[in-house]
Amino acid sequence: AQKVTQAQTEISVVEKEDVTLDCVYETRDTTYYLFWYKQPPSGELVFLIRRNSFDEQNEISGRYSWNFQKSTSSFNFTITASQVVDSAVYFCALSEAPGGGSNYKLTFGKGTLLTVNP
């Protein structure tokens, strides 16, 4: 069975600090996708990144960066120079194919509430 663990329930930082959100996953599949989503108070889940299990390259997008390590089953997310607008709940998610078919679904972690204070 698939499982995603976000051990950090809440993180509070001061603006301009760097912050890393941890994500550890479990899966038996060799082919899977990992995601990060942001959920502001409005409720909508905003897609941030998708990573294929075959691609361990780290990625940087502006102030965001992701570190994917299959050896430790981790997919951590770093925000550099955090801003107040980054305050939200961040979810890590795993998508695999139950039974090897094409029936992908997302398994989410419990989320990390990030508060960036001015």
Next chain:
Amino acid sequence: KAGVTQTPRYLIKTRGQQVTLSCSPISGHRSVSWYQQTPGQGLQFLFEYFSETQRNKGNFPGRFSGRQFSNSRSEMNVSTLELGDSALYLCASSADRGGGYTFGSGTRLTVV
């Protein structure tokens, strides 16, 4: 292009009633998934539809059902509502397998 549209945004129902929620996916997306979000259980997968067929189902009672129409719009129905059904229901559409899920703003259902 237009995003995923969910209606209504808010809903208040009484225990025992039934409710229908609607989701219009991004144009061209044929996969629609539904998720329930509660403070206690977090985000949980309900079901996924592709080309009017349910391809996958989560671990929810039979009171939760859904369907998808030929234009890819989807509805989910909850019958005999219970207080525990109070949640944010999110719909996601996708064009391909395994990713590119775009979520709507959700329907917040309150059962009293």
